[in-house]
Amino acid sequence: MYLEIITPEKKVYEGEIKLVKLPGSAGSFEILENHAPIVSTLDTGELKIVDTNDETTIYQIKGGVVEARQNKVVVLAESV
């Protein structure tokens, strides 16, 4: 599954991942491989990534939106 995290000022993350945990407006949720297409707004909070080498990265994001379809996840965050 491919993840991109973009803010208006730069591209923060780009790469293959196993799992991403997001602070959704309706509650925190995770996206795994083959997730159904989803669009959700995000709140301020923690974004956790587990990449293909099982390494965990954590970002603090401040509001945004996520779109996932066909194993491609795009996170548009206001700031990281």
Place this chain on the structure above:
Amino acid sequence: MASLKEIRTRISTVTTTRQVTSAMKMVSAAKLKKAQDAIMQIRPYADKLHEILADLTPALNNIEDSIYTNQRVPEKVLLVVISSNRGLCGSFNSNIVKQTIRLIKTKYFKLYKAGKLDCLAIGKQGEKQLKSRKISVSESNHEIFDQLNFENVNQLAQELMTSFSSGQYDRIELVYNQFKNAAVQICVSEQFLPVEMDEKAMDNTPPDFIYEPSQEHIVTELIPRSLKIQLFKTLLDSNAAEHGARMTAMHQATDNASELLDELRLHYNQARQTAITNEILEITGGAEALNS
């Protein structure tokens, strides 16, 4: 012909001026590069946001007008005039002012006469020129160019959006220079609020998305966000255009100074030659007189 000393002073003045203009040109070139990079960086974000919004537009039909898409008869209009804080950039600022005046004299003439048109000047030069043409500038915001980042623009966008949603203005338009390349800027005016929806996108059916928390919520969240991005992009565009314009203007100035310098040097040498010839003539004349 001017005296030797006069020409010498002029040559030194022109040399200094050329030094200044060529330094400014190089500074602008460096800043232009930075400004261009900033535009490049925002592009993926803006594109993605646009994509998501386009995926959502079919859903918009079901939702009544949100506060930012509400089309009202324009009774009170705000023009946001984006110029620069510094001069010496060719026709960059005067183009903006001309475009603003054209808008006032044509599209919004009646509103202007009735005092229902306000100008928000971003950039000192634009404000100065508008004022000198007797157009009142109700507000100004010059600090934004000192530090052009998303947070500051965010604040400004928020203010504009509130003034629209509260009914203070029925329409907000941006007048700015679009960056095409380093030598060419296009002066454009663009409607900022209310948001114009892309009609074409209405037809395609979106894939079956899960919307969290709800479609309405996402749309009402995304529209303000895309407005902020639009304003940010506009300011970055104008910033890059400013540096481009200054670079070209300073390049011209440097060229002109070099040309002038060549001419002055020619004159200087001519004057020097004449002075020497005269001196020799005097000496030989004097010697001749002694001999006879």
